[in-house]
Amino acid sequence: MSALLAFSDLEVSLGGREVVRGVTAAFDGPGLVAVIGPNGAGKTTLLKALVGLVPYRGAISVMGGAVEKLDARERALRLAYLPQGHVYHWPLPARDIVALGRYARGARDPARLPAADAQAVDAALAATGAMQFADRPVTELSGGERARVALARVLAAETPIALADEPIASLDPFYQLSIMTLLKSAAAGGKLIIVVLHDLALAWRFADRIVMMRDGAIVADGPPRAALTDERLRAAFGVDAVFIEHAGATLLARLDVAT
Amino acid sequence: MLTAKAGAPAFLTALAALLVLLALLSLGVGPAPLSPPRVALALLGGGSEIERTIVLEIRAPRALLAILIGASLGLSGAALQGLLRNPLAAPSLFGAPQAAAFGAVCVISLGLADVLSFALPFAAIAGAFLSVLLLVLVAGRDASLLLLILAGLAVSALAGAATALAMNLAPNPFAALEIAFWLLGSLEDRSFRHVLMTLPFVVVGAAILLWNGSAFRALTLGEDVAQSVGVSVSRLRLVVILAVAMGVGASVAAAGSIGFIGLVAPHLMRPFVKYDPQRLLVPSALAGACILLAADIFVRIIPSSSDIKVGVITTIIGVPFFLLLIARERRALGRSLG
Numbered sequence: 001m002s003a004l005l006a007f008s009d010l011e012v013s014l015g016g017r018e019v020v021r022g023v024t025a026a027f028d029g030p031g032l033v034a035v036i037g038p039n040g041a042g043k044t045t046l047l048k049a050l051v052g053l054v055p056y057r058g059a060i061s062v063m064g065g066a067v068e069k070l071d072a073r074e075r076a077l078r079l080a081y082l083p084q085g086h087v088y089h090w091p092l093p094a095r096d097i098v099a100l101g102r103y104a105r106g107a108r109d110p111a112r113l114p115a116a117d118a119q120a121v122d123a124a125l126a127a128t129g130a131m132q133f134a135d136r137p138v139t140e141l142s143g144g145e146r147a148r149v150a151l152a153r154v155l156a157a158e159t160p161i162a163l164a165d166e167p168i169a170s171l172d173p174f175y176q177l178s179i180m181t182l183l184k185s186a187a188a189g190g191k192l193i194i195v196v197l198h199d200l201a202l203a204w205r206f207a208d209r210i211v212m213m214r215d216g217a218i219v220a221d222g223p224p225r226a227a228l229t230d231e232r233l234r235a236a237f238g239v240d241a242v243f244i245e246h247a248g249a250t251l252l253a254r255l256d257v258a259t
Numbered sequence: 260m261l262t263a264k265a266g267a268p269a270f271l272t273a274l275a276a277l278l279v280l281l282a283l284l285s286l287g288v289g290p291a292p293l294s295p296p297r298v299a300l301a302l303l304g305g306g307s308e309i310e311r312t313i314v315l316e317i318r319a320p321r322a323l324l325a326i327l328i329g330a331s332l333g334l335s336g337a338a339l340q341g342l343l344r345n346p347l348a349a350p351s352l353f354g355a356p357q358a359a360a361f362g363a364v365c366v367i368s369l370g371l372a373d374v375l376s377f378a379l380p381f382a383a384i385a386g387a388f389l390s391v392l393l394l395v396l397v398a399g400r401d402a403s404l405l406l407l408i409l410a411g412l413a414v415s416a417l418a419g420a421a422t423a424l425a426m427n428l429a430p431n432p433f434a435a436l437e438i439a440f441w442l443l444g445s446l447e448d449r450s451f452r453h454v455l456m457t458l459p460f461v462v463v464g465a466a467i468l469l470w471n472g473s474a475f476r477a478l479t480l481g482e483d484v485a486q487s488v489g490v491s492v493s494r495l496r497l498v499v500i501l502a503v504a505m506g507v508g509a510s511v512a513a514a515g516s517i518g519f520i521g522l523v524a525p526h527l528m529r530p531f532v533k534y535d536p537q538r539l540l541v542p543s544a545l546a547g548a549c550i551l552l553a554a555d556i557f558v559r560i561i562p563s564s565s566d567i568k569v570g571v572i573t574t575i576i577g578v579p580f581f582l583l584l585i586a587r588e589r590r591a592l593g594r595s596l597g
Contacts (some may be wrong), residue, residue: 083481087480089345100476100484101488103473103488153480
């Protein structure tokens, strides 16, 4: 059986600089994957290449099909993408933004969504706690509210694969935790979710698998315990981690600048 | 297209009613004034033979052209604003009419074809297409407001200079004068031949823009996300530029340069559709048609020793409107500077 998502010898150059240098990985089934790495490691560029937004060399296959052979719509049906930052050019109601998640399925008019599409939109709004401001213009929402609308759009797409670039960056602790819990349960429900995170403690706690990048290369790839070793944290991030045992679980309790 | 279905908002009905009223007025205004009922009678085949000739053969082409061109410019403006996610985008700010005029002037002044030939709209469409394509290429993806407007300024200056050169090289001074007046933009003395030369391009261009309307809503989230939800953004860009060029080019070929309707019409309509870039399209077309009809009625009723060209009026109203928009968008402009 072919992997849900796989790439091999993937290289991306931006403005003459090699940002992603020959990375290879395969994701066979569902799960929550955290992509971590210091600033400029190539995490965002890797995600963009997987969505087909930047030119690349190497091979990417999405559910068995070479990504360059899929047109925009076919790819959108398999893979949803949430970029960093949340740009809204017009003050549309949040619900209409979430309905764009159904675009590739042919639901083009948010005022006349077929029942199945409307249901997916409502479910995504409810899951992200965005229902109470669904009818407000998205440009008038707070940063955290916008981030939840953006995530709701990706969930509403109901794709087997979702890629999210720092989806919890502007959220308070309550919503950081609830969004991570939500992503975790979506992964448990059969989705492959690849999420770029800066918070190593959350990656440690929630991810089934961690992909660590540095200087455009994957320097570790495996379950959190295998990926987040002292040497690797020190080499990639320049930090030392303190792990403690609490209520039967190992927690990443503290990070210190390595000396 | 979508908004015109059953349950169309009251404002769309009101716009359509206004359009009919203005069309009747337009058919009645002129050296021999006719009241709207007499116009209606003449349209239905009644009234005197002279009235029928005036309404059907002299004024009907003029009113039809005003509707076609106004609608096309309004729709083109709304589509460009949707494509570029920017309320200040408009064909006339990007040098499209100027470049279309250059295309047409080349054909006329080089004596390649006469003013009633189909070569004229094709040359004008080519000019408009090249100018908008140049602009989008120069400004690049996710271009800021400032960049678009600067690039537009450069493109229109280039097109203006090229037109001046073509007039310079015109075979005789009368040809140059004729071109100069035509550039001002007018609907006077137009025949059904002009309507016929405009109609297919305007209709095809409009159909393309309306067909792609939902992609403009997806672009609310920027080009990357639009691409990721299933819009082929590079294809869309090319198709929209082509459709806008068809509308603007054919309009300029028939009536010269009529500016700023593409900026004003969508702006007036936007609050009524809650800023939805797809729902904006049809109302902008209707509003554009109303504005041009009204302006063309206005130039016929103001007392003046010589004819005021309708293109001059739309620009005189449009430019202060543009300044007002700039003042309101000042903060966005400042951001794109920083």
